[in-house]
Structures are given as structure tokens and as C-alpha cells.
Amino acid sequence: MRLLVIEDDKDLNRQLAAALTDAGYVVDQAFDGEEGHFLGDTEPYDTIILDIGLPQMDGLSVLEKWRRDGRTMPVIILTARDRWSDKVAGIDAGADDYVAKPFHMEEVIARVRALVRRAAGLASNEITIGDIVLDLRTSKVTKDGLALKLTSLEYRLIAYLMHHKGRIVSRTELIEHLYDQDFDRDSNTIEVFVARLRKKVGAQFIETVRGLGYRVKELEHLEV
């Protein structure tokens, strides 16, 4: 899952990026409104964390511009102006959630998790496919009740596929959502990681759809 943090305070931006990375997300950072708007406009983020008070272009204008241009990714606004009138203005501008400053990192992570889950149309914090269970709160994957040891990239890969279970996910889409913007998109690391992951969760779990991409099947489609 790839996130964008737009916050002009460098320390806070760094803290957010670090905490979200620890929680298993890939995080891009932007420090002003224009840069943030450009990234949100051109990259497929799973959720964006947007500060309201930004230099060059304020957060609400950035959000309104995205929504006007048809960008529908979930957006959490960070606001120091914590009156309800400010929150309503943010929600009306197209925000999906808000977090008032100062905040605890756990709160932001919980809200990001909820938004990502909601965007994938999932109701619970646990995604179960066959004997594989992904617990979003702990960022742990279990097979038959036993925790799997996954690298952060392997975790991101299986989490993304499980969030979009039943749907074919292209290699490009995986690269876009699993790596940050500086990643070399021509490399064939995805194939390597899929192969490694298959060894841990079972070869049948991730299906290769020739010429299109990968798919994690629903329970009834799994071959036993």
C-alpha cells in the first residue's frame, strides 16, 4: 500500500513517514501544496495524508482540485484548526476523515488502515482467504494459525493482493503501489518476490494470469 504524506513541517512529516513505513506502508513525502498536488494527481496512492496549512497552495485547495479532476483516493486531513466548522469545511471539500493536531501516531495509522480497508470494500480488519489470514491491526499474516515470517516488501505484496482478492493485479500496478516514486520500474523484482512469497504461503495461493498479472483467488476457487 502506497501512501503520500503532505506536511510542511519537516519533523512531523518525517515522523509520520517513519511510523507509517513501520506499519507496512510505502510512503512518499511532499512538503508543500504544489508538490503534493502534483504527486497526488499523477501517482496512484492508496491514501493521502494532507495537512491543511501548507505553503504555496493550502490543503483544502489541493483537495478540492483533486476532487474536481476526478481523483477519488481516500484523503485524511491533518488540521490544527480543530473546530467543527473547520472539520466540516474539510469533509465538504472532499476529505474522507480528519485528524486534529496534535495527534498520536497510532490514531493516524488506525485511520489510514480503516480508509484503505474501506476503499477495498472490506468490512473487517481481518482478511481471510483459505488458511491464510491477514490481520490489518498487527500487520501479521498467519497460515493455519501460525505466523509467517515475511519481509516488509513480501508483506506489502501479499497485503495488496489480499485487499484486492479475486481481481487481476498487473505487474505495473503492483510496482506503483509497493514501491515509492524513486523505484526503477523496469526491474523484474516483482517476479522474484512473488516466487519467494509462493514458497511461504503455498504455490496455489497466488495465481499468474498470463500476460495480465497476478490474482489471489476466493476461497471456493482455491484448488486443494
Place this chain on the structure above:
Amino acid sequence: MKMMRKLMASTHRISLALRLILVASIWVTLALIVAGFFLVKLFQDAGQKALDDRLDVHMTEILSAIARNPGKPFFAVVGRGEPRFSVPQSGWYWTVRLAEDPDIVLFDSPSLFSDQLNISSLDVNNTLSEDFHLSFKGPAGAQLRALARTVRFERRTSYLIVVAGSTQELGESISAFTNQATIMLVILGLGLILAIFIQVHFGLRPIRTLQRSLLDIRKGQAETINDQMPRELQPLVHELNALVKSNRQIVERARAHVGNLAHALKTPLAVIMNETRSQSDDVTVKVHEQTLLMNEQIKRYLEKARMAAQRRVVGVACPVEPVCKSMAQTMKKIYRDKQIVFELNCNQQIAFRGERQDLQEILGNLLDNACKWCVEKVAVSAQIHGNTEEETFFWQLIVEDDGPGLSTELQQQALKRGKRLDENVPGSGLGLSILADLAEVYGGSIQLDTSRLGGLKVLMFLPMTVVQVTPNP
């Protein structure tokens, strides 16, 4: 001096209308009295002049009779112009006497019959050079006006001729005129005072309009005073509108500054809080604790500053129903996982007598609380409370949920500053106590109760005004 000052002080409180009516009435009354006095005096003078002229005509007639028939009785010829000279005690008399000794009567008019005119007060010397007028009582006590003249025919005797006429007629016509003039002047005076009443009422109407406009602003039913006023009041209206506008601007600026301060402080606080949260050495733990404390304090005093700024705002109001609807929509979006059903029952006539932002704050906190705790249902009701004829009247806002609710003890604690009843649900614990503060600022109140839905019921009483007929675009 003290009395004067007291009197002056008490006159300051007399109404403008009363002042104008009082001064104008006194002036009109005095002017009419003086005018009446002069009118009667003029009429009297004119009447007397006419009487004198008539006496002069009769004098000329007697003189010509004497000149034609010196030494002969001539009463037969005199009096054709005035028959009353022949009627006894008619009030019209003449007498011809020797100038050297006025007691010697030469001729008397027949009307004197056996009486004589008592002219003892007359000094003959006065009559030598010119006519002399005198007044005295005649026969039968009638008041007479007389003309006396001394005539000396060449080498003959000097005569003192006195012609007298009754002033009774003159007196009667003067008194009749005085009566009529008094009636007319009283009617005129009453008419003028009525006109003054109408004039003052009409003239002061714009001031009453101005007063109503100001009341409307205070009630929040208008934003500015209508400037369709007489030219004399326009500068005042202009200044008052400027005052209202500047009042709003001051509040807006104060609010903007407070918001900026909040933004400026909260980001560094967030950084410190998150930086110190995962560390466990003593200093960091202490810093973290103090940061949380600072955050609470900042939040509290920012809220106080915002409220202090609001206290000065006059003339704002905001319809309740649209804000309720938009708040419910916002909550649906924020709590979309819960699929909350909102039951809205708002009287469209109600407008909150205060800032829209404050109403949003009140509703936001109430609904947020209700949505946090509800199972699936939140009910919002806004109804008029009490008599709308009174100057300040209230509306009742009720927000209920079907959540677990609060025990009576907890309900009492919940309104205290900074009290958090449950640490598991996000929030600073300021929600309900902020509401209590806001209600207090607006002169309202807040109560907690148990809802018919099973959860908490929050009742707030807030000042209201009636929504104007023209809806906001």
C-alpha cells in the same frame, strides 16, 4: 445651585417628543395670549377713535349753530344728526358754557333734561389751544366720553363747548369682540397644539425606525441598519453601520489570530508528542507528560479566547435546520462504517442567535459524541422553548443516541472540565464541558438525561430568533 443641578439632571430624562411638544405649546399659548391682547387693544382704540370722530362731528355742528345764531337758543336745530340728544338721559349730551366761568350754563342738550354734566375735573386752559378729551360719569351713572373745546368769536364771548357720548355701546362691542376673539384664539391654539403633536410624531418617526433597526440587529434579524433615513440621520446611520461592521471585523480578526496561533503551536506539539512517546527515559517521559498538559492548556485557553471574542458580536443569527442537516451528512461520512440512521426533527423557524461556527461546534460535539456511542440510531430535535413574544427566548436542542448511556453520577461528572469518562474512544474529553461553556456564553444551559432510545440524551437551551421569510440563497 444644587437644586438647579438636580432640576437640570431631571430635565435630561424628559423625552424628545415631550420636550418639543412642551416648548412649542408654551410658545403658542404665550403668542396667542399676546396676540389676543393686542387685537382687543386695537379694536378698543379703533372704537374710541370712531366715537371721538362722531363727537367731533357733533361739535362742528354745534359750533356752526352758534356761529349762525349767536346768543340764541339753538337746541331746536342741533341734534338732527343724533336724535338721542333730544331723549332724556339717553347718554348723549352736549353743553355750552361760558369759558370764563364754566359753572354758568348757557345751553344744554334737551337730553340732559334737568341734570347737568359734571365737568368739574376739566381745566379750561387745556381746551384753549386744542380739543380736549375726557371721561367722566354722567347722569344716571353712565360712563361718558366727552370732547371739550373753547371757542372765542371775534370781540364776543368765549364759549366752552362739551359734547359727550355714552361709552356703553363701545364697551359692549369690545367685550363681544373680546369673547369672540378668545374663542377663536383658543380654537386656533388647540389646533396648533394638535398640529405640533402630529408634527412631532411624524418628525420623530425615523428615530423610532432607527431604534427598531438597532433592536433587529441585536436580535440578529438584520445585519445593517436600513440607510433610507432622513438626511439629518444618515450620518448617524452610517456611523452605526460602520460600528457594527467593525465589531464583526474585530471578531473575525481575533478568530483568525487565534486560529493562526493554534496552528503555529499545535504542529510543534505534535512533533514533540510523537518524538517523546516511544522513549522511556525519565526526561523524555516528563517532557511527554508536560507536552500533553500544554496541549490541554492551549486548547482550553484558545477556546476561552474564542468565546471572549464572540461575546462582543451583535446582530448575528443562523438558521438551525440547514446546519443540523449538513452536520448529520458530515457525521454519516465520518462514521460511514456504522451506517447510522439520523432522525432529524427541526423546526424550520428557529435561528440560533449567535455565530454559525458556534452552532457547528455545539452540534459537532453533540453529534460526534452520539455517533461514537450509538449502536445505529441518533435523534436530533430542535424546538421552540417558551414564549416567542419575550425579548430573549430560547430553543431546545435535544440529541439522543441508542448507545449504552451514562449513569446519573457519570452524567453529573461529564460536564466538568477535562473529564473523560472513557479513554478508549478518541477525543480530548473537552467535548461536553466545551458545550457547557458555550451554552453559558450564550446565556443558555445544558442538561444530561437518559434517552427514550436507551442511550444518553443531551438537552441544550440556546437563545433564538425567528428565521426571516426570505431564505438564504
